[in-house]
Amino acid sequence: NAGVMQNPRHLVRRRGQEARLRCSPMKGHSHVYWYRQLPEEGLKFMVYLQKENIIDESGMPKERFSAEFPKEGPSILRIQQVVRGDSAAYFCASSRDRPVEAFFGQGTRLTVV
Amino acid sequence: KNEVEQSPQNLTAQEGEFITINCSYSVGISALHWLQQHPGGGIVSLFMLSSGKKKHGRLIATINIQEKHSSLHITASHPRDSAVYICAVPLNYGGSQGNLIFGKGTKLSVKP
Numbered sequence: 184n185a186g187v188m189q190n191p192r193h194l195v196r197r198r199g200q201e202a203r204l205r206c207s208p209m210k211g212h213s214h215v216y217w218y219r220q221l222p223e224e225g226l227k228f229m230v231y232l233q234k235e236n237i238i239d240e241s242g243m244p245k246e247r248f249s250a251e252f253p254k255e256g257p258s259i260l261r262i263q264q265v266v267r268g269d270s271a272a273y274f275c276a277s278s279r280d281r282p283v284e285a286f287f288g289q290g291t292r293l294t295v296v
Numbered sequence: 297k298n299e300v301e302q303s304p305q306n307l308t309a310q311e312g313e314f315i316t317i318n319c320s321y322s323v324g325i326s327a328l329h330w331l332q333q334h335p336g337g338g339i340v341s342l343f344m345l346s347s348g349k350k351k352h353g354r355l356i357a358t359i360n361i362q363e364k365h366s367s368l369h370i371t372a373s374h375p376r377d378s379a380v381y382i383c384a385v386p387l388n389y390g391g392s393q394g395n396l397i398f399g400k401g402t403k404l405s406v407k408p
Contacts, residue, residue, distance in 0.1 A: 214394065216394035216396075218396075218398075225382070225398045225399065225400045225401060226339075226382065226384070226396075226398040227398070228387070228394065228395045228396055228397070231394035231395060238394075239394065239395050241395060242395065272337060274339055276339075276341075276394075278394075285329075285341055285394070286341060287331070287338070287339040287340065287341060288338075289337070289338040290337055290338065290339070292337070
C-alpha cells in the first residue's frame with residue numbers, strides 16, 4: 184500500500200506564474216489535509232477536503248489559493264500568480280476516518296524566483 | 297483557540313541517553329499528535345493519543361488530559377533519532393480534526 188504521494192517534490196516558478204501541487208492520498212483514504220511550512224516557521228493548517236467537498240478552508244489565504252479533491256484523481260492545491268512569499272514546503276496528509284490518524288506525504292518544496 | 301508550547305527548542309544528547317520532550321496546550325482536546333520531521337523534510341506521524349500512554353519501539357508518548365500536557369520519550373537514543381519532533385492539537389475542541397495547530401518543534405541531535 185503506497186503512502187501519500189505528493190508531486191512534484193520540488194517546484195520552481197517565476198513570480199506571476201501558477202503553481203499546481205498534487206496529492207494522492209493513501210488507498211481507501213477519503214480525507215485530505217494541506218499544510219504549509221514557511222522557512223524557519225512551524226507548520227500551519229490550510230484546508231481540509233473530502234471527496235468533492237471543502238470541509239474547512241479557514242487556513243487558506245483569501246486570494247490566489249484554491250484547493251480541490253475531485254471524485255477521481257489527486258487533490259490539487261493551486262496557487263495563482265505566485266509571489267516570493269509563497270516559497271515554502273507544502274505538505275498534505277490523508278486519513279481514512281475522523282479523528283485524524285493522518286499519514287503525511289513527503290511535501291512539495293515551492294521556490295518562487 | 298488552542299495554543300501549543302513545546303520544550304526544549306533544541307536538545308543535544310549522547311547516544312544511549314533517555315530523552316524527554318514536552319508539549320503543553322491551552323484548550324481541551326480530543327487527541328494530540330506527535331510528528332517527526334527528518335532533515336530531508338519528510339514528516340512521519342508517530343502517535344495520536346487521547347489518554348494514557350502509547351509505546352512504539354523505543355518511543356513512548358504520554359498524555360495528561362487534566363494537566364493539558366504530553367511528553368514524548370525516547371529510550372536508548374540513537375543518532376538516527378536526530379530529527380525535529382513536533383506536537384500538534386486541534387485548533388478548537390470539537391472543530392475540524394484536520395485543523396491542527398502545531399508546536400514550533402524540538403530539534404533533537406543525538407551524538408554517537
